[in-house]
Structure formats: structure tokens, C-alpha cells
Amino acid sequence: MDYKNLQAEIKDDVAIVTLNREKALNALDAELISELHDFFTTHWMKRDFRCVIITGAGKAFAAGADIDELSKLDVAGAVRTAAIGQYLMKTIENFPCPVIAAINGFALGGGCELAMACDIRLASEKAKLGQPEINLGIIPGYGGTQRLARLVGRGKAKQLIFTGDMIDAAEAHRIGLVDEVYPPEELINKAMEMAKKIIAKSKPSVIAAKELINRGLDVNLSSGVEFEKRAFGTIFGGKDAVEGLKAFMEKRPANFKHK
């Protein structure tokens, strides 16, 4: 795992991925996007951990796409840049284990879009979030217009995207953009605590729940519950369902084998 702008460490079945381009507030340039792609595709195959935490070094989670690079794009280049960024966000969103964003500081533009592609967002009290692209005469390009509206509703999404305003962690929590807020020094430990709590559950159930919630948000309710019915049946074919239900009846903790 030798990356220039990314640190990745696997500890107790949890991968901690740190964006480490501090001099540019972890702005997502082509190289950093490519390193993130490499990390997530390599480990999609390896499956050598069961939860991922993404965070940033220094005072930013990520301050957006790299504006210096954006300033050199023509129309075709902009479409390609959006396509590559969106593909990364989709890869993270569909990654076959939970991905937690530990938002330590600025999460703006592409940085906020990266956080929104994660399953759960935990923020430091110092975090600042927003989609300030409008101030640059552009719009979000890594899924922000779509995921923000799904997370906070169309009115708040429009307000944030039209004004380009930055909001603090408390406001982001209030509108549902982040799920929990912690003092800065507790953020990573809290993220780790949550990761450990999740990986103690049955892995196939966690993955099925993730897939169902994601797929369900793209289809109507009847199709979503239809997917759920089938997945519910599939889960009953696994050893963990037998063990979990039996353990409850026997009044003892379940010993999941993640099968």
C-alpha cells in the first residue's frame, strides 16, 4: 500500500484510509482520485477487512476537487473528470462492507460528495461542510446535486448548492447531513468504536442491509420491499441466521461465523 497522497492502515479488520495531501487541504486531484480508486478496487477483490473509515490529515477532510486542475479543463475534460469522480463515489457507495466518513474538518465540494458516498458520516465539532462550487461559477460534479437532495431533502439541498454556504457540524447534524458529532479528539476513536460494533454483527446481514438500503433508494417502495423479501430468504440459508436465532432462544450471545 504505497501511495503518495493516501495512507491506508488495516487494524483489527478495519481499514483506516487517510487523505494525506495536507498542503492543498486534501483536495481531490487526479492522482488522489486514482489512488482512492486503486485502494477500493484492489480491496474489493481481496476482502481483507470488514469496515473502512475514511478521514483526512490536518484541518480538512477534503476541500473539494482540485481547483487548479479544474481551471484547465475544457468541456470534454470536465465530463471525463465528473465521470471518473462519480465512478469512485459509486465504488465507495457499493463497496461490499460499511464505509464510515470521519469528517475531521473541511468537507467541501468533492469532499462533501465523498462523505456523502460513505454509509455513515461522523463529524468533528470543527467540521465545516458545503457545496461551494457555485462560487466558482460551476456546479457539483461528483454526485452532489443527487446525493445531497436525497440526504437532506430538495429544499435544503437547493439552499446549500444555490448559496454555496458552508455550514458547521451542528447544523449539518440538524439537517441530517452528518449522523453524529464528536469533540475533535474523540472522532477517530468513536469511528473505530462504531466500526467494531458493526463488524461484530453477521457480515452477510450487514452487506445485505447495505445493498438493500442503497438499491431501495433508487426504486419505488414495492420494488424495494420485493428485493428485501428475497434477501430475507437468502439470509435464512446462512449459518449466522441459524446461530443468531438459536442463541437468542438459548439466552446466550451469538457466535457468528460470518457465513
Ligand code: CAA
Ligand atoms: N483545490 C486546490 N487547492 C486547494 C483547494 C482546492 N479545492 N482548497 C484549498 N486549496 C489550497 C489553497 O489554494 C492553499 O494553497 P496555497 O497554500 O498553495 O495557497 C491551501 O490549500 C490552503 O488553503 P487556504 O489558504 O485557502 O486555507 P484557508 O484555511 O484560508 O481556507 C477553505 C480554507 C475555506 C477550505 C478554502 O481553501 C477554500 O475555499 N477552498 C476551496 C473550497 C472549494 O471551493 N471547494 C470546491 C471545489 S470544486 C469541486 O469540488 C467540484 C466538484 O464537485 C467535483
